[in-house]
Amino acid sequence: MAVAGGIGVISFRQPIRSVLSLVVVMLALAVLFLLLSAQFIFVAQVIVYAGAVMVLFLFVIALLGPAREMGKSRLRFQASLSALFVLALFGLLWAMLQGVTYRQPDKTVDMSLFGTVQSIGVGLFTKFLYPFELTSLLLLVAAIGAIYLSRKEGDDR
């Protein structure tokens, strides 16, 4: 289902259909996260991605109007070159997957607590405190940058 959605993302002509198929991919991945006992990531995926980011994309599409894509590009060799590149990349990933040896976990943990909000929170505020604070700084910078970019022309205050 996720693969079908992914094919839909790249094959639809209209951007709005690409976005809607991306929502399908996000929800399928969210279910897979739940399967991998990552409850908090599941909730975050549904809210942040399938909710917020997709609404943002839909707003931008609504703002820009329905822009249909032109069929032919000016770069003639781009299709064949990209096919070559993608095949090489897939071969590389496939070889890498063949070579993976799966290690057993060092210590067994209580799986009933694995991936819950509590364990995520403890990890986030002890071991990952510094990256967490950097993330907040990054979000602040992104918000300021977006506001600056989307202000009106000549609106200097």
Add this chain to the structure above:
Amino acid sequence: MSGFDAGGSQLDTSWFLLLAAVLFILGTIGVLIRRNPLVILICIELMLNAANLTLVAFSRQLQNLDGQLFALMSMTVAAAEAVVGLAILVDIFRHRDAEDIDDLSELKG
């Protein structure tokens, strides 16, 4: 499938990795062949999601929570990237009608 030994895990990690690889490849194809800048941003989101799936799958395999925390970080970075990219896109569209990314090959507005 030969060569895929999950090491006794009840959830086969290799299938998750394979799915993530396929999704990443699909995102790469989209970035390479689509012409609309908005669709290219969408495909980048797809690739980031595939990477997230890999992180969470290995987190489950090793029973180590660091992978999930890192997936959370990359989710935040992806959201920030989407916001800034879309803001730039709207700004570009305000100045000119650019339905093809090849029209945007110069930096001077």
